[in-house]
Amino acid sequence: MPLSDVRHWVFDLDNTLYPRTCRLFDQIDKLITAYVADVTGLDPVPARKLQKDFYRDHGTTLRGLMATRDIDPHHFLSKVHNIDYSPVQPNPDLISAIKALPGQKLIFTNADVGHAEAVIDRLGGSDVFDGVFGIVEADFEPKPFRQPYEKFLLDHGVDAKQAAMFEDMEKNLLTAHEVGMRTVHVIPDASFEDDSLEDFELRRKDDHEHVHHVTDDLSSFLAPFTVR
The missing domain is CATH 3.40.50.1000 (HAD superfamily/HAD-like)
Known part of the structure; x- marks a missing residue:
């Protein structure tokens, strides 16, 4: 083609x-886990599993949370993108x-x-x-x-x-x-x-x-x- x-x-x-090696997305990934834990009351390990289940089944963790919890997607985005961009x-x-x-x-x-x-x-x-x-x-x-x-x-x-x-x-x-x-x-x-x-x-x-x-x-x- x-x-x-x-x-x-x-x-x-x-x-x-940007290269995966700068690990910028690692920051977002951890904040998503924390957000799932906060919303669900789960400990970090099961929250992380639920996060990945949502990602696999719904395309994004956000979409999974929207489908199963009453969350404000704009609030989610503001929280998980509150990161240090200097690695890029x-x-x-x-x-x-x-x-x-x-x-x-x-x-x-x-x-x-x-x-x-x-x-x-x-x-x-x-x-x-x-x-x-x-x-x-x-x-x-x-x-x-x-x-x-x-x-x-x-x-x-x-x-x-x-x-x-x-x-x-x-x-x-x-x-x-x-x-x-x-x-x-x-x-x-x-x-x-x-x-x-x-x-x-x-x-x-x-x-x-x-x-x-x-x-x-x-x-x-x-x-x-x-x-x-």
Whole structure:
């Protein structure tokens, strides 16, 4: 699936535009566990298990809490994104490559716009992206469910046949493929071990036809498609 004719470049945010090795999302993960524990009254270990069960069954822990508890999603987002963003380092090579891509550059994330803007600012790309489609814009329906993809495409005027999606979670690329987008799986360096992920998060499907490209170096991967 070539990318030479792509005119809509769609990027996930967390662990995609910044490396998983900086462990920014670890902070969010711990705050989500604490939030689940606070809402349910569970101790940390069973709260952590429930958090992962929600993520597996509902797409996000937030969606699971909304389905089973009477919580304010905006309160949840403000709590779990109250983090230190300094682990995200400026990445001029990546930002320069994205800026030089032909066409529209967008972020599609299960986080909120405020979190995305904080990350983009740390990367040095506050003037690069044409829009951010976050969980609020998706009416709190997360990837990988199909509805937010369709709403994203409609809201931003994206032609799926001329779009490529870059994402660290393979399961989110399956829906992108189904709606007609090219897909790129962004993975960490092979030497990186992450004990925060469950087996179901790491597991790849035997049928890989929905993953068109794989890279552990996003800047270098994008370079051939830039217009200088």
